[in-house]
Amino acid sequence: MASSQKRISKELAEVTTNPPEGIHVSLVDESNVHNWNIVMDGPEGSPYAGGKFKLLLVLPNDYPFKPPKINFKTRIWHPNVTFDEHGSMCIGILKPEAWKPSSKILSVLTATQQLLVEPVPDDAVETSAAEKFKNNRAQFNKEAQEYTKKYAK
Amino acid sequence: MFQPQPTPFYPFSSYGPPPVSSVPQLAQFHPAGPGDSVAPTMFADPIFTPTPVASDAGLSFHFHNTNNNTNPNNLPPRYKMSGQGVSDLEAQEELARNFQPDLQGPLVGEKKSSLAIAEEYAKADPIYVAKTTALPQKYSHYRPILGDGNCGWRAAGFSYFETLLRLGNQAQLEEEVARMISLNNFLTTVGGFEDWLFEDMVEETTSLLKDLAELMPTSPQAAADLLRQRFNDPNVSNAIVYHLRLLASSWLKGSVATYQGFIPDNLGVDGYRKNWLEPVDQEIDHLGMTLLIDVLLKPIGFSVEIVYLDRSEGTQVNSHIIQAQDSNGAPTNPGGPVIHLLYRPSHYDILYKDRPPIPLQAVAEMTRNPNIQVHRATNFTQHPSSIQSTPMGQFSQLDLNTLLSIPGFGLPSQPSHQGYASQYQSPIEQGYAASPISSISPISPGASSATTPSSTVLQPAFSAPPPPPASSSLTSPKLATPIATFPQSTTLPVHSHLPPPQRPTLTTHQLLAGDVPSPSSAGSYFRPSKYEWEAAADRAQEGPVQFLTSTFKNSHYNTAHYNNPNFQPEEWNPDGEEQITSRKRSS
Structure with a gap:
């Protein structure tokens, strides 16, 4: 078994036996450890509370030397996630130049959860959401809740 | 802001300095520059693939091209300006940001003749040309490493395993596992x-060591193949490289006092580890290399020589040896194994000094190969077929007596002559002391590696028969023919030691004497007896001797001849002249 698969299997075991709160992990296909389905609860205290967000985590063949890719499959109105079918997320830990093999998938998942609680508008990919988040927080929260109800059931 | 104009120099003349977004700026973002540090993290590593674009020659070409060609209509599509200066700049920055070097080839390439480096730089600036031309005389081979940001780590790591293999000590490999x-x-x-x-990564390192230890006693070749195969498997190779990064990073943490002063940019130990050692694909810097050598190689007595190929002044590459030293600065393991690494700005490859005996056949093949053979000699006016098709390699191991049969190639008419070996050590060639021969012959410098000095000397001498107007004589098919047929009419014993003199066949003799009207051939028919020669050989060390035949002097094999690829003007040296005259008087 390639060393990348060994590492992924270990991390998968860690996440499934002792899952972080509000995160559920399963394999898309049992025979392939590289693609993970994630279901993330909208964190309490955020406009996403009550929603269940599906994410797809893809681990490259040269993991852990290249960062995993993570996308929201559920639409989410968030400054750091594109509001489209790709749901591409901008998160520092996953940038290729910042990625280190000592980062774990678990820390990627908790960082994602944290991003829902605290968006980073200065590093936004969805600029209109970022504008609202900065200038009209109430309006932003309202819209985010509406979209959560609409998409993230 | 800046509108493209049909008149090439219009924007510059009317606006003063070129606008920020003008075309020449683009050239700075061009990937070709190894020293280009616009955004170090973006340019994962410069590439030194054999394509000419990768060298500095490529860079200067692009600068030149774009500077002289400000008309946007003539530019390649990707350089075209939108007419919106600001968005233009953004587009350029975008280009630079998203630039991915075109990485081709294996992670660890095949070992090849270091002449390839000289070829790569043949069109670069003179400093590179001089340095790369001199390089193969010291380092016979090199192994390219892919410039993916890990080249320094991978080069040192590969050399570690390879050197262990070369030493052939199974017990040492097992000790390394431990x-x-x-x-x-x-x-x-x-x-x-x-x-x-790290456990998975360490496992890759140790299992490779174990597998090598197992294979080595029965089949060193299989072990070498396995090593290369593992290092070209990205999974294994990257795991081992990252293991090395972790070792270097830990070593820094463990000896902060030693290295603190060398940490760049006030990063501090943790910042340096985080920014330079631990990110994947972050190229190794000098401190990183020092750390790696200190933790991996010094403890087992391996030294590392780093050969710097850069634009600093000089005709030879500079090099620096890093080795374990005692408190007095003396190497603790003198004569121990040495790993040679070729450093070009932000890139490492492996160099080798070994000159394994190249079989005659291989030499002939090598010299027949036009790529190697006449690459540097394309300025010559000779008919290509006359030299390319000539199996000159077969001449490379001629024994002495064949040489003596050629009129004008016997020893100069002084009984006290000091032998062949020193004939080429004229002052002009002192700079090439490592292997004077290969600097003289553009035909097959590699061939000299196979032979001992006594027989090597003969190669260029023998290939020198062209009469004084050297280049024109080579165009003559008439001349090419006798040379090509020569080996068939003579027996060419292969000796690395001096054989007893033999009378050459008469046919050969006449063939050459007839076709090559050398001015010196008429008068100097003198040939010393073998006894005299041996005596002369004993005195070979006494001092430099000028090569005296005018045939050689006037041929392009003489480095003082303007057609020689390693041309070096002859300098008049009053002392040298006096020596010669005094010797003549004393004889």
């Missing part, structure tokens, strides 16, 4: 890394 496993403790306690992070 050392690597024991370093795990060092990684956790000193480095602060967790087991789960």
Whole structure:
């Protein structure tokens, strides 16, 4: 078994036996450890509370030397996630130049959860959401809740 | 802001300095520049693939091209300006940001003749040309490493395994397995890394060591193949490289006092580890290399010579040896194995000094190969077929008596002559002391590696028969023919030691004497007896001797001839002249 698969299997075991709160992990296909389905609860205290967000985590063949890719499959109105079918997320830990093999998938998942609680508008990919988040927080929260109800059931 | 204009120099003349977004700026973002540090993290590593674009020649070409060609209509599509200066700049920055070097080839390439480096730089600036031309005389081979940001780590790592293999000591390989496993403790306690992070990587290192130890006694070749195969498997190779990064990072943490002063940019130990050592694909810098050598190679007595190929002044590459030293600065393991690494700005390859005996056949093949053979000699006016098709390699191991049969190539008419070996050590060639021969012959410098000095000397001498107007004589097919047929009419015993003199066949003799009207051939028919020669050979060390035949002097094999690829003007030296005259008087 390639060393990348060994590492992924270990991390998968860690996440499934002792899952972080509000995160559920399963394999898309049992025979392939590289693609993970994630279901993330909208964190309490955020406009996403009550929603269940599906994410797809893809681990490259040269993991852990290249960062995993993570996308929201559920639409989410968030400054750091594109509001489209790709749901591409901008998160520092996953940038290729910042990625280190000592980062774990678990820390990627908790960082994602944290991003829902605290968006980073200065590093936004969805600029209109970022504008609202900065200038009209109430309006932003309202819209985010509406979209959560609409998409993230 | 800046509108493209049909008149090439219009924007510059009317606006003064070119606008920020003008075309020449683009050239700076061009990937070709190894020293280009616009955004170090973006340019993962410069590439030194054999394509000419990768060298500095490529860079200067692009600068030149774009500077002289400000008309946007003539530019390649990607350089075209939108007419919106600001968005233009953004587009350029975008280009630079998203630039991915076109990485081709294996992670660790095949070992090849270091002449390839000279070829790569043949069109670069003179400093590179001079340095790369001199390089193959010291380092016969090199192994290219892919410039993916890990080249320095991978080059040193590969050399570590390869040197262990070369030493051929199975017990040492097994000791290394034990050392690597024991370093795990060092990684956790000193480095602060967790087991789960490195255990898979260490396993790749140790299993490679074990497999090499197992294969080595029965088949060293299979072990070498396995090593290359593992290092070209990205999974294994990157795991081993990252293991080395962790070792270096831990070593820094463990000896802060030693290295603190060398940490760049006030990063501090942790900042340096985080920014330079631990990110994947972050190229190794000098401190990183020092750390790696200190933790991996010094403890087992391996030295590393780093050969710098850069634009600093000089005709020879500079090099620096890093080795374990005692408190007095003396190497603790003198004569130990040395790893040679070729450093070009932000890139490492491996160099080799070994000159394995190249079989005659291989030499002939090598010289027949036009790529190697006449690459540097394309300025010559000779008919290509006359030299390319000539199996000159077969001449490379001629024994002495064949030479003596050629009129004008016997020893100059002084009984006290000091022997062949020193004939080429004229002052002009002192700079090439490592292997004077290959600097003289553009035909097959590689061939000289096969032979001992006594027989090598004959090669260029023998290939020198062209009469004084050297280049024009080579165009003559008439001349090419006798040379080509020569080996068939003579027996060419292969000796690395001096054989007893033999009378050459008469046919050969006449053939050459007839077709090559050398001015010196008429008068100097003198040939010393073997006894005299041996006596002369004993005195070979006494001092430099000028090569006296005018045939050689006037041929392009003489480095003082303007057609020689290694042309070096002859300098008049009053002392040298006096020596010669005094010797003549004394004889």
